[in-house]
Amino acid sequence: MYAMELNHITKGYLDGDRENLVLNDISLKVNKGEFIAILGPSGSGKSTLLTIAGMLLSADKGNIIINGSSMDEMKQKEWTKIRREKLGFIFQNHQLLPYLTAEEQLILAADMKPFSSKEERNSTVDELLAELGISSCKKKYPKQMSGGEKQRVAIARAFINRPEVILADEPTASLDGTRGRQIAEMIRQEVKHRNTAAIMVTHDERILDLVDRVYRLEQGKLLLSAL
């Protein structure tokens, strides 16, 4: 069973009186523990595809299956619950809450899909902070952390709710080459360690050796690219 299947996703936007078909019958299957990248020129529809996969926008046609459950049957009302329980998001700019410490950011996300006990939750918070090399940031607020540290907290936060799929929108874009690479390495490490699928939109060609498959989105079509 795939962690996520996108089947025949089609999406257009009205541009004056004509339709701009951004995604034209796109299908993609991602296994558990697989890290894939989607590249493409500006305006090719990468964000649109990720937003649809993240159940933040509906497609005109097509279906999403997450770990065997078809999203076709879900009412839009249930989407928030699915997002909280099955998906994890990493954005270009960490998007941490300024008034919460690293630990509190993780606890807030964890409580959206509760653990069986507080002890288990707290030990998972500590484990993720340690795996990502930011245990020293546990009691720090975002303004006390470096850009790379904030992005690591954002990765920990995305994984804490034990999602089926991680969706990452240009997670390395605001970092220099070395830090950007570290961030991609850490996403890969967690994807493999936790057997989670991840789809990353990126412009950063320097990190493509860290992913399992690369796709290019061009003129509405998703093409598998040689690594």
Ligand SMILES: Nc1ncnc2c1ncn2[C@@H]1O[C@H](COP(=O)(O)OP(=O)(O)OP(=O)(O)O)[C@@H](O)[C@H]1O
């Ligand atoms: N809400 C909207 N209404 C109308 N057109 C839109 C809307 N959102 C996106 N578009 C158009 O759809 C196309 C794809 O946009 P999208 O943001 O998905 O591209 P992208 O590949 O992520 O671009 P970038 O790399 O620059 O972020 C663009 O032509 C854009 O202008």
